[in-house]
Amino acid sequence: MKISLLSLVMCLMALPAVAGESTLKPNFIVINIDDLGYADIGPFGSTLNRTPNLDRMAREGRKLTSFYAAPVCSPSRAALMTGCYPKRALPIPHVLFPASETGLAPGEITVAEVLKAAGYATAIVGKWHLGDQPEFLPNRQGFDLHFGLPYSNDMGPAEDGVKSDLGKPLPPTKGKGQPPLPLLRNGQVVKRVLPDDQQALVELYTTESVRYIAAHKSAPFFLYLAHNAVHFPIYPGKEWVGRSTNGLYSDWVEEVDWSVGKVLDALRENGLADRSLVIFTSDNGGTQRAVNRPLRGFKGSTWEGGMRVPTIAWWPGRIPAGTASDAISGMFDLLPTFAALAGGKVPGDRKLDGANIWPLLAGEPNAKPVHEVFYYYRGLQLEAVRDLEWKLVLPALLTNAPAKKAANAAAQAPRGPQLFNLKTDVGETSDVAAQYPDIVARLERLVAQMKDDLGTAGLTAGSRPLGRVANPQPLIPYDVKPKTGAAGASAPTPTAFPAPLTNVAASTSGHGLVRFDRPMCTTTREGWPRGVDVTQPGAKQFPGWPVTVDQGVNPGRNPVAWLPEVEAPADITPPVVQVLDERKEEGVTEAPRFLIERINHANDPDETHP
Numbered sequence: 001m002k003i004s005l006l007s008l009v010m011c012l013m014a015l016p017a018v019a020g021e022s023t024l025k026p027n028f029i030v031i032n033i034d035d036l037g038y039a040d041i042g043p044f045g046s047t048l049n050r051t052p053n054l055d056r057m058a059r060e061g062r063k064l065t066s067f068y069a070a071p072v073c074s075p076s077r078a079a080l081m082t083g084c085y086p087k088r089a090l091p092i093p094h095v096l097f098p099a100s101e102t103g104l105a106p107g108e109i110t111v112a113e114v115l116k117a118a119g120y121a122t123a124i125v126g127k128w129h130l131g132d133q134p135e136f137l138p139n140r141q142g143f144d145l146h147f148g149l150p151y152s153n154d155m156g157p158a159e160d161g162v163k164s165d166l167g168k169p170l171p172p173t174k175g176k177g178q179p180p181l182p183l184l185r186n187g188q189v190v191k192r193v194l195p196d197d198q199q200a201l202v203e204l205y206t207t208e209s210v211r212y213i214a215a216h217k218s219a220p221f222f223l224y225l226a227h228n229a230v231h232f233p234i235y236p237g238k239e240w241v242g243r244s245t246n247g248l249y250s251d252w253v254e255e256v257d258w259s260v261g262k263v264l265d266a267l268r269e270n271g272l273a274d275r276s277l278v279i280f281t282s283d284n285g286g287t288q289r290a291v292n293r294p295l296r297g298f299k300g301s302t303w304e305g306g307m308r309v310p311t312i313a314w315w316p317g318r319i320p321a322g323t324a325s326d327a328i329s330g331m332f333d334l335l336p337t338f339a340a341l342a343g344g345k346v347p348g349d350r351k352l353d354g355a356n357i358w359p360l361l362a363g364e365p366n367a368k369p370v371h372e373v374f375y376y377y378r379g380l381q382l383e384a385v386r387d388l389e390w391k392l393v394l395p396a397l398l399t400n401a402p403a404k405k406a407a408n409a410a411a412q413a414p415r416g417p418q419l420f421n422l423k424t425d426v427g428e429t430s431d432v433a434a435q436y437p438d439i440v441a442r443l444e445r446l447v448a449q450m451k452d453d454l455g456t457a458g459l460t461a462g463s464r465p466l467g468r469v470a471n472p473q474p475l476i477p478y479d480v481k482p483k484t485g486a487a488g489a490s491a492p493t494p495t496a497f498p499a500p501l502t503n504v505a506a507s508t509s510g511h512g513l514v515r516f517d518r519p520m521c522t523t524t525r526e527g528w529p530r531g532v533d534v535t536q537p538g539a540k541q542f543p544g545w546p547v548t549v550d551q552g553v554n555p556g557r558n559p560v561a562w563l564p565e566v567e568a569p570a571d572i573t574p575p576v577v578q579v580l581d582e583r584k585e586e587g588v589t590e591a592p593r594f595l596i597e598r599i600n601h602a603n604d605p606d607e608t609h610p
Ligand SMILES: [Ca+2]
Pocket: 034, 035, 072, 073, 231, 283, 284
């Protein structure tokens, strides 16, 4: 009690100074939608979805038509938080999963920490996805408040409706699956998310955000509203189901638009519109449900449709209304930009890739491009580079084809890079590499310049270490008995393969790595393929098994699955690989062969040399 009183007195004493400063400092609101397509909203050309609030936001603000996120969620959010290319701050091949031992390193300095140090109140309402262990959660990364999901809304068990859209039959439970999906408030589980909760998320987040704005109108704040919509599974709010004429996905996009309207209204009603910068964006390109027109490709790829996201900047009186900019910008620019506007301090002890884009947002005449060059990474792989209007697509992207085409692709001769002019061919349809060898060479030199920094593949000198904890636990424990292999009555009959175990005997601890010998991936209707389940049958159950291999960003590639820490390598028995139902529907019945390899942490902490 004494401590509380003391704190209260100290807060009261501090108030006048903070309030005095606040009149000069703008508020920042980032509204980040999950998986929204480039042309899913009116200002970016949607003819399917009605988005009157975003239409108004664009009329009053500035569209950023060449704003880059990342191909998938966690890397994109890492860029937003740290001002860096994802590979620098969170070098992972894909996304983080529940109870992962890795996350954004606690030593990374986030935009929330930068703004907090500059006197801001900070909140994240919605999806985090940068690690779900206590060490990695938002309250440890500069946020005073977190209310929302720790990761994507599909990261839970099928029986809770998180592997199927609203009203669709539940898919059969396969293996142990994922732990129940939690809704968190400041690191504490509020509840297990069931279908009704999924449907309520947009409204819950909006209400929380509106309340937060009203409560903080007298001091500067940073509000990061990260909707779980419109990521699979699709769960529009009850009042929104059937409201659009285009099905559940459109219903949900239109609900998101309503949410944006409520937030902007709250700023107006609280007299904050003229000192609040709002950025509306999406964390990656749309899935095949979305419309990314006129861009090529979808979420998970480094084609423009995978990474270029519909973005609007709004600050009445400061950002010119009804304008647009096609200059290169991206998630990693938000930290340096907010820091500059807030009088905050950009971390000086580490490399950042973003820059202050305020001149671009303000529409300053004759503003030079902040970025002339942009590198397109998918996980750890460099797949393209852009230099103003020219984009060089590297062979790594060209061979990243769906599995159905992989056989044909493999038969072709090795390809050289392709060159596209994004100014005249934003859809990346016409390779003009042969016409412009000098430009190809110039862009290849840009690739070479990255060699000693983030490189082209694998972990390189420019990547900082991941955060890592021992013995990660799910936020809500599993409450279902694992259904592995033949033990699960309803599970499909697995196909056993004698697995050659290599490099096992010499290792004492570390991680298993399963390497498959062929692509096991096609694109499902969701655009998020599921490949195979790897389960550990028999008496020896290791924490974290089975592992689902989700290779959504590796179509056509030989998938790799990371296995959890196993203390007694000699006890590994050959796993069972089973082809999931989705694959059977596509006529795939043969499981892949695989190897288990060992990594010795003592010698190889970055796990690059299995
Ligand atoms: Ca996403």
